[in-house]
Amino acid sequence: MCGICGVVGHRPATPIVFEALRRLEYRGYDSAGIATIAPDGQITRCRAAGKLDNLAAALKAHPLQGTTGIGHTRWATHGAPTTNNAHPHQAGRVAIVHNGIIENFAELKKILEGQGRQFVTETDSEIVAHLVDSYLDQNMTPQQAAAAALKHLEGAYALAMIFEDHDGLMIGARHGAPLAIGYGEGEMFLGSDSLALAPLSRRITYLEDGDWCVLTPQSVEIFDRTDRKVERPIQIAAQTQSQIGKDGYRHFMEKELHEHPVAIGQTLQRVTDPVTRRITLPDFPFNAAELPRATISACGSAYYAGLVGRYWLESLARLPVDIDVASEMRYRAPPQPDQGMALLISQSGETADTLGVLRFLKEAGQKIVSVLNVEHSTMGRESDLVLGMVAGPEISVASTKAFTAQLTVLAALALTFARERGTLDTAAEQELTAALLDLPSRAAEIFSHLEGIRDMARVVAQARDVLYLGRGSCMPIAQEGALKLKEISYIHAEAYAAGELKHGPISLIDQTVPVVAIAPSTILFDKMLSNLQEAKARGGRILAFTDAAGAEKLKDVAEQIVVLPDVDAFVAPILYAIPVQILAYEVALLKGTDVDQPRNLAKSVTVE
Structure with missing residues (x-):
C-alpha cells in the first residue's frame, strides 16, 4: 500500500526523502509528494500524479529546501489518483502523510466543517491534518495536538507529521499499519518499513500498535496509546541497499524468480539440522x-500455499484442517x-485481513503459528x-x-507434525x-528450460482466456x-481441479x-491424462x-x-x-505491461 518516509536532520531533506520513495515503489502507488519545513519556517509542498519521474520533474521546477521533510507514495482509496x-x-x-484508512472520517469531517474548516481534497487523510490543526488553534503544542487528535481516529493508520515554525520536529504514529524509526548520526528517520530506511540506518525500532513518537535530530521519544512514555527495542535490520538492487536483471520480478533456489535453500538451512539432516x-x-484440528488462513498466493499445506498436514500428519481466505474467515467467525x-x-x-483473522483466532483460544x-x-x-x-526482500x-x-x-511443518503424531515411520x-x-x-535446473517456457508464452500471450x-x-x-497471469499480464485466467472440467x-x-496443465507423473497422472484428452478432443x-x-505419455496430447x-x-x-x-x-513481457508494478495492485495490503 502507500509508502511513508520522513527525516529530521542536518542535510537537505528532499533528496533523502525522494530516494526513500524510490525504495517504496514496490508497494504500489499512483501519486507521490514531499513536504519540507523551509528556512523561513513555512511548510512547502510538491506533489504529482503518476510515477516518481513526474514528481522529480516537479521538484526540478520548484525545489524544496529544508532539513525536515516527509514523503509519500499514494495508492488511492478515497478519492481519485490526482x-x-x-x-x-x-x-x-x-x-x-498517511497510510491506511480513517474509517470515521465522514463524522469527523462534518464536525470540523461545522467549525468553519474547508476541505480541498476527496481523501479521508486530509481530516487528520485539519484535526491536528484544530488543536493547535487551542494553543496546544504539536505534541499535545497530535496526541489529542489520535484519540479520535478510528481505522488503520501510519502517520508522519511536520509543523510550521517547528523545524527539527516530526511526529509519527501507528495503529494497524507498520511504521519504523531509523537512527542516524544527528538525524532521525521514519519509514513504512526497513527497506525504506535501508541505506540510511540499520538501527531500527518498530513501533507497536497504538504507539506514537516524537523525533528530533538528536532524540526519540515513544509513547503508547495511553500517552505513557515507553521504550521499544532497537534492532539491527538485515536488509542492505545491495540486497534491493536489480543486479542487472530487467525487473525485480525477474531477479526474484532467479532467487527461488536460494530462497528455498536458505529456508531449508534454517529448519534443518546439518548433522542429522533432519527437520x-x-x-x-x-x-x-x-492437536484436534488446525485452522489455516491467508490471502492471495499465501492462501494457495496454505491449500498445499492443508494437503500435506492431512495426508502426512493426519491432522484435520480448516482453511479459508482471510477476508472471509474473519467475518465468518x-x-x-x-x-x-x-x-x-x-x-x-x-x-x-490476515492480521484480523489472527486476532480473532487468538481471542478464540487458538495457539497462533505464523x-x-x-x-x-x-x-x-x-504470534505464539x-x-x-528466508526469502530476503521481495520488491x-x-x-x-x-x-x-x-x-x-509448510513442508517442514508437515513432516515435523507427522513425526510427532506417529503417522510417518523413520524411513519414510x-x-x-x-x-x-x-x-x-x-x-536451479528449471532455468535451463526458459526457451520452452517462452514458446508457451507466445501461445498464451495471444489468448483472451x-x-x-x-x-x-x-x-x-x-x-x-492463473493468479500470476492475471496479475501481471491482465489476461483472464481460471484454475480448476482437472476432474471438474466436465462439470x-x-x-x-x-x-x-x-x-x-500442471501434470507431474507422480500425482494422479492417469486421471489428468484423461482430462487433457477430453480437452484436446474439443x-x-x-x-x-x-x-x-x-512427457512420454503426453506427446500425442500436448501441443x-x-x-x-x-x-x-x-x-x-x-x-x-x-x-x-x-x-x-x-x-507479461510480450504484452508490454508494467511487470513490477501491475495496475491497481499493491505489495502489502495493509487495509481491507
Missing part, C-alpha cells in the same frame, strides 16, 4: 500429537476447537510462534520466491526429507499460475483457449508442465511440453510453482 489528492496534505500549520523446528506452544492451532501465512506480516518473511512485523509480534522463511508486487519459501516451511520421513533437501538443485488445470497437491499451483468449464474450451491447445515419464526434473510427489508443488510463475512473467 495531484490534488496526493499527499502530503496540509491544513494550517501542519502537514501529514528441526522451534518448540511448539502446544502438543502436536494431541467459525467455531474453534479447544486447544487448537491456527496457522497464518503472510510475506509481509502486515496483511490487514509463517512470515518479515518476522519483526505486527503478525510476528502477536513464528516460523520464519516486485507479484509474489515469487516468498511463495516457494512459504511452501518449504528420511526419504521425504531427502527429497526436500534436494529441491534447491532441482529448482486461459484455463489452468491441476490435481491433488498441484491444484493450488494451477491457481497460483461445466469444458464448455469454454475451443481453439482460442490454451489449457495449461479443440483445446494443451500446454503441459510435466516430467520425463509424463507444447516443458519437461521438468524428476522429483518426489511430496515436493512437486514447490518445484512446479516456479515455471508457472516464469510463464506469467514471459507473457
